[in-house]
Each structure stands twice: as C-alpha cells, then as structure tokens.
Amino acid sequence: MTTDTIQPTPARARAVFSNEDFGLLRxxxxxxxxxxxxxxxxxxxxxxxxxxxxxxxG
Incomplete structure (x- = not known):
C-alpha cells in the first residue's frame, strides 16, 4: 500500500532588495x-x- 501525498508547488521567489538598494548598501x-x-x-x-x-x- 502506497500513500501518495500532493506536494504544493513552492511560491515563486521574490526579490528582497531592489537595484537601488544595492547602490545604497555599496x-x-x-x-x-x-x-x-x-x-x-x-x-x-x-x-x-x-x-x-x-x-x-547594482
């Protein structure tokens, strides 16, 4: 007997920093x-x- 579990598709990754943020961090x-x-x-x-x-x- 096998138990099939449905794995939800992971949510799409979103950027944490904007391109402008890299300039500020630099x-x-x-x-x-x-x-x-x-x-x-x-x-x-x-x-x-x-x-x-x-x-x-950046």
Whole structure:
C-alpha cells in the first residue's frame, strides 16, 4: 500500500532588495571601510569583497 501525498508547488521567489538598494548598501559599506579602526581589522577584506559583489549586482 502506497500513500501518495500532493506536494504544493513552492511560491515563486521574490526579490528582497531592489537595484537601488544595492547602490545604497555599496555606499554604506564604503563609508564603513573608510573608518580608521576598520581599515586595519582582519575582516576588512570581507567587506572589500562585499563592496565589489554589490557593485556587480547594482
């Protein structure tokens, strides 16, 4: 005996951010990166990479 269950089709994914948001986020990350205490922090490389990825999206 098998039990067939109907799986509902998942709802279509909707964008969380608009194209304009990427520009704003990129500007905020750049402002953050210019802070003296952040420039020397080891995780600053991650923020630089984020900045570049945001530039490709927006």
């Amino acid at each position: 500007k905020a990350v750049m402002h953050y990166l210019k802070q003296p205490e952040v420039q020397d922090a080891p995780e600053s490389v991650k923020y630089v990479n984020l900045f570049h990825r945001l530039g490709r999206l």
